[in-house]
Amino acid sequence: MVTIEEALNSIESQDIISKVETKPLQEVLGFALSEDIIAPFDMPAFDNSAMDGYALCGLHLEYKIVGEIAAGDVKEVPLQDGEAVRIFTGAKVPSSASAVMMQEKTKVEGDTLFLDEMPKAGQSIRKKGAELQKGQLVLQKGHVLNPSSLGLIGSLGLETVRVFSKPNIHMITTGNELVKPGQPKQEGQIYESNSYAIAGALEQFGFQCAQQQQVKDDFEETKKSIQKSMGTCDVLIVSGGISVGDYDFVKQALEENGVQELFYKVFQKPGKPLYFGRRDNQFVFALPGNPASSLTCFFIYVLPLLQKWSGHKDLGLPWYEFPLQHAYENRFDRPSFLKARIASDGVEILDGQGSSMIQSMALGNALAFVELGQKFKKGDLIKCKLIS
Ligand code: AMP
Ligand code: MG
Numbered sequence: 001m002v003t004i005e006e007a008l009n010s011i012e013s014q015d016i017i018s019k020v021e022t023k024p025l026q027e028v029l030g031f032a033l034s035e036d037i038i039a040p041f042d043m044p045a046f047d048n049s050a051m052d053g054y055a056l057c058g059l060h061l062e063y064k065i066v067g068e069i070a071a072g073d074v075k076e077v078p079l080q081d082g083e084a085v086r087i088f089t090g091a092k093v094p095s096s097a098s099a100v101m102m103q104e105k106t107k108v109e110g111d112t113l114f115l116d117e118m119p120k121a122g123q124s125i126r127k128k129g130a131e132l133q134k135g136q137l138v139l140q141k142g143h144v145l146n147p148s149s150l151g152l153i154g155s156l157g158l159e160t161v162r163v164f165s166k167p168n169i170h171m172i173t174t175g176n177e178l179v180k181p182g183q184p185k186q187e188g189q190i191y192e193s194n195s196y197a198i199a200g201a202l203e204q205f206g207f208q209c210a211q212q213q214q215v216k217d218d219f220e221e222t223k224k225s226i227q228k229s230m231g232t233c234d235v236l237i238v239s240g241g242i243s244v245g246d247y248d249f250v251k252q253a254l255e256e257n258g259v260q261e262l263f264y265k266v267f268q269k270p271g272k273p274l275y276f277g278r279r280d281n282q283f284v285f286a287l288p289g290n291p292a293s294s295l296t297c298f299f300i301y302v303l304p305l306l307q308k309w310s311g312h313k314d315l316g317l318p319w320y321e322f323p324l325q326h327a328y329e330n331r332f333d334r335p336s337f338l339k340a341r342i343a344s345d346g347v348e349i350l351d352g353q354g355s356s357m358i359q360s361m362a363l364g365n366a367l368a369f370v371e372l373g374q375k376f377k378k379g380d381l382i383k384c385k386l387i388s
Pocket of ligand 2: 174176240241
């Protein structure tokens with residue numbers, strides 16, 4: 001048995017041979033950069049107007065209007081002191097302009113422009129290089145691309161991006177009692193639900209379950225399906241069959257497929273019988289079958305490994321601290337991840353903390369962490385990870 005910290009250290013310290021690829025900009029949302037992005041030119045690349053209004057030469061209250069510059073115009077308009085040009089947002093500001101005045105603060109009579117107030121030097125001009133300078137580090141290797149990153153990279157004129165590949169993920173669910181939703185079920189059977197929850201959690205974080213198999217609690221069948229998945233997958237997620245019951249064959253079946261155990265059993269609730277192993281550059285998690293255990297283990301342990309595999313700089317969901325809406329004492333015999341709901345008035349620990357109970361997780365949005373025996377008063381800060 002390992003502690004939570006030891007389990008996380010084991011995952012985060014794995015040497016992983018990541019793959020890189022070049023992908024079109026429209027396909028890299030959620031991927032991590034495999035190389036730094038350096039500004040190829042200043043941003044903005046030229047002084048431009050922040051407003052619709054007038055570019056002014058010299059600082060006065062009255063000007064002669066001598067022309068117009070629209071966004072995209074490439075001409076250079078020379079201005080003499082006391083002259084102004086009509087200008088629009090994003091248009092190139094003449095090099096001789098001192099300021100831009102927004103049109104709301106102007107009046108025009110014929111070709112004379114009157115300002116409501118004195119302009120200030122440099123006002124409403126977005127200066128060349130104000131955001132980024134040529135050669136500057138824009139985004140670091142390992143940065144995970146969010147929508148604004150795509151906009152930023154596009155604005156630098158890049159149409160392809162070098163990123164880390166994502167792992168090919170397979171899943172095996174085990175259990176004689178499991179019936180797929182939509183099929184008739186008999187007394188003693190339950191509907192298989194973990195594959196849906198885990199596939200959904202993968203998708204939520206930009207990963208995909210490429211293949212899923214369902215096996216009976218049978219050693220040979222389990223061993224064969226692991227062998228099949230490990231023919232092609234990078235990461236295998238097994239659900240169920242990893243406890244100490246007479247029908248739990250997953251651990252032995254993994255061993256016989258050459259997978260080496262990195263840890264088995266974590267001092268935590270839920271999800272004690274969690275297994276993590278490796279064969280060369282392939283990784284295996286065997287998650288306990290209870291629905292809340294398997295999903296909790298996904299958020300806490302599987303996700304950082306997938307992120308590490310994919311070259312992310314920061315691993316795992318971040319911890320936040322929020323005040324509790326009520327007093328709470330951890331009466332479980334282990335450090336615990338609790339289904340919780342964060343709202344504007346603080347964190348509520350939800351009813352239904354059993355390992356098999358998933359409704360509380362569906363209604364909640366966070367996992368709160370409590371140490372063994374830890375006691376909280378109302379208003380005390382509690383550590384949480386946001387899961388939705
Ligand atoms: P196990 O880890 O195989 O001992 O299973 C623990 C509990 O989780 C049992 O009550 C199983 O019926 C249940 N369980 C196992 N696998 C699944 C699954 N894929 N979907 C829903 N429940 C499951
Ligand atoms: Mg089972």
